Amino acid sequence: MTARRPSLLLLAALAATAAAGCAPRTAYLWGDYDSVLYAHYANPQNSERYLERLGQIVQKAEVEKDRMPPGLYAEYGYALFEAGRLDEAITYYKREREEWEESRVFMDKMIRNTQRLKENRPGPPPGGNLPPPAGATPGIAPAGEAK
Secondary structure, X not given: OOOHHHHHHHHHHHHHHHHHOOOOOOOOOOOOHHHHHHHHHHXXXXXXXXXXXXXXXXXXXXXXXXXOOOOHHHHHHHHHHHOOOHHHHHHHHHHHHHHOHHXXXXXXXXXXXXXXXXXXXXXXOOOOOOOOOOOOOOXXXXXXXXX
């Protein structure tokens, strides 16, 4: 009976190790998107905070090389659009279109309408003193965009 006890303990340890490795992994990095969205709906006048927190979720997913959830690039792009940051909005609409083929038609329309608005808008872009886009360093132009 004493010879069986170590093998049972070994078997139990192996089972516990295997079970720990089976923790569910989500297909996408949602971060705290649900609480961010809820906070925005509960307090819509704080759109700067909403934009900042969405940017953090996007940046984290990109840094960790996780797959972006469907619609999150578009949601961030629309938040940028509402803040008057039209060039950045177009950038994230394009990312959504590239990541999710099924969004192509809608994102093409969003890009086209945003470009039209940008071309027809007089004066400096609105937006005021908003935080920089996800992954950007204030005062430094994003890579790949020459002005």
